[in-house]
Amino acid sequence: MSYENEIVSAVEAILPSVVSIVITKHIDPANPTLPFDGVIGAGASSTAEGDANIRLGGGSGFLISNDGLVLTNKHVIMDPDMDYTVFDQNGDRSDVRVLARDPIHDVAILKITPPKNFRAVPLGTSRDLRLGQTVIAIGNALGEFQSSVSTGVVSGLSRLITAVSDMSGHQERLRGLIQTDAAINPGNSGGPLINLKGEIIGINAAVVFGAQNIGFAIPIDKAVRDIEDIQKYGRIRRPLIGIRYMIINKAIAEHFKLAVDYGALVVREPIPGDYAVIPGSAADIAGIREGDIVLSCNGQIINEKKSLEDHLERSRPGDKISLIVLRGKEKHTATLELKEWK
Helix, strand or coil, X not given: CCHHHHHHHHHHHHHHHEEEEEEEEEEECCECCCCXXXXXXXXXXXCCCXXXXXXXXXXXXXXXXXXXXXXXXXXXXXXXXXXXXXXXXXXXXXXXXEEEECCCCCCEEEEXXXXXXXXXXCECCCCCCCCCCEEEEEEEECCCEEEEEEEXXXXXXXXXXXXXXXXXXXXEEEEEEEEECCCCCCCCCCCEEECXXXXXXXXXXXXXXXXXXXXXXXXXXXXXXXXXHHHHHCXXXXXXXXXXXXXXXXXHHHHHCCCCCCCEXXXXXXXXXXXXXXXXXXXXXXXXXXXXXXXXXXXXXXCCCCCHHHHCCCCCCCCEEEEEEEECCEEEEEEEECEECC
16 A cells, blocks of 8 residues: 555544534623633624624544543643533534543543444554654644644654643643644644554644644553543542652752752642642651652652653552652651542
8 A cells, every 4th residue: 555545544544533622602791701802703603692602712532432432632621611512524513521631641531422424543552653653633723624634753752841721821741742743733632643554642732833843742542541540430540649849950959959969859839828748648648748859759760751740650549659758868768558639
């Protein structure tokens, strides 16, 4: 099969399962407060009562099961005060129920009424990706151009970025991302990144504004566990240690005059009422305090390349972990039983 035919076949296999997500806000004419300026336009529509549903944007997703589970980005459906509607490839509409938002990764799972003539997409793996490997991005580009297809290669692996997560400008750090030069535009978020076999290897997530051909996707392996949790428990189960921390590097060690240049410094954010160690959490019960430095988790060093969060990737609520903690000049071992993130 020629290279071109491989791309066409992969797209044709996946496309029936790709959906568009439309984001709207119900506006009361008596109190027409909008989340930001300039949203009224072609997307606005009025109900019979004179109220308005203002279209604020769009995203993408894809069906992963025959009972209508849809995988997308958490930031696409972040705001609980917004309304979300899904349209399939035939333009048929389905109401949406948000089943779960992953508290760690930019992943969310929805439930819709399955459209006709679709098949759940085959999930691949992102573990064996190689630089230069051909990938295909599919999605609702700019929230306007449904079923947009772009091709490129894997440009980088295990990338760390800070991304805007909602309309209010809040940010979150995303780790372990796939970098690609396949065109990913606003509205592509939540759509599939696939290989030439037509397997999902990532979830399109972010672009770098002002750059050319730099996009990022969440590795599909990070979502597989969420899917399994939803199917087994009806919710995403994530372990919680209960600390806020800053990863230490040489610059931070010099600035704060720390004894080590690696590890996780337990420190609160400069927000009134914030805690460095959450009361009643596993860390609190184990005696971890603000100012402690967590040097390792289960014998593995904590640093910029592998944070404490990364070490917990395979852990589940109820698991026990061992931390080496530096307090002043003294090291001690803390054993924690992880609780579930609520």
